[in-house]
């Protein structure tokens with residue numbers, strides 16, 4: 001059976017759906033964890049195959065109504081949890097898990113919901129919360145100090161003008177509480193040069209979204225736990241949308257699949273046996289046909305690994321990303 005690309009009545013277009021299905025092979029049944037349920041594009045497709053079961057997760061409670069419709073249809077084969085995927089190990093799973101998928105980032109519905117302030121057109125308060133958050137972008141912009149803002153923009157957004165932008169924010173916020181449009185204007189005015197094709201605030205927005213949703217610790221924890229949970233011959237698959245996310249997935253997958261790994265991130269023991277093998281030596285990207293149908297998929301990169309041996313849980317992915325995790329910890333004072 002070939003996966004259909006166009007979604008039914010949902011706004012969100014499931015990115016790389018054919019490619020995901022070809023790799024996780026639900027055709028033979030089995031239990032799958034969809035860590036980023038969203039509008040349910042992947043889950044629905046998996047459930048089309050008999051003898052499959054889907055355990056779905058999403059931090060956004062707006063996914064609940066789609067999940068409850070699916071539950072009515074597949075009572076014994078579909079389960080939804082409104083949690084963050086960093087909490088995946090808290091799920092009591094008795095089945096063998098054949099595949100764990102992460103379609104990272106935001107659904108189109110979340111971006112189009114102007115109250116979330118994820119898009120440059122949002123008129124209201126700064127927000128950027130995906131769900132189950134402790135603070136919002138409004139707190140970050142109005143409460144963190146200049147140096148902290150600079151590091152967030154520099155390391156989470158790779159923004160070259162991070163120093164100037166954070167300086168200007170700190171000056172402007174003395175006059176009023178800054179909202180989404182104030183932030184866009186500050187970035188536009190501060191940047192000396194920018195190309196009109198992409199909004200000049202793109203990198204600052206990306207940095208704030210990553211910070212507000214603690215995306216670095218979410219991903220590192222989610223991947224680390226998945227390596228323990230997935231069964232022998234099972235697959236972990238990620239679809240990422242920005243380079244920081246992709247770098248983390250690539251590092252994690254490469255290290256799990258390397259033989260005789262002597263990296264300093266594996267300090268305790270040398271791993272003689274590979275516990276995983278790479279399915280994708282290079283990331284899979286959308287076909288020209290998919291790009292025509294859904295241009296936002298252009299930055300998508302799919303990577304996957306398969307469990308082939310006993311997984312020794314000795315990889316300290318947190319050490320590698322210590323610097324970024326320390327920046328995430330600025331939120332402790334919010």
Ligand SMILES: C[S@@+](CC[C@H](N)C(=O)[O-])C[C@H]1O[C@@H](n2cnc3c(N)ncnc32)[C@H](O)[C@@H]1O
Pocket residue numbers: 012013014015035036037038039040041042057058059060063083084085086103104105106107130131218219
């Ligand atoms: C790109 S969308 C997924 C779309 C989905 N594959 C589909 O076809 O409809 C990403 C989803 O992941 C959710 N998400 C992002 N980070 C998460 C996390 N750490 N824990 C749980 N859900 C998360 C978001 O709320 C969003 O709904």
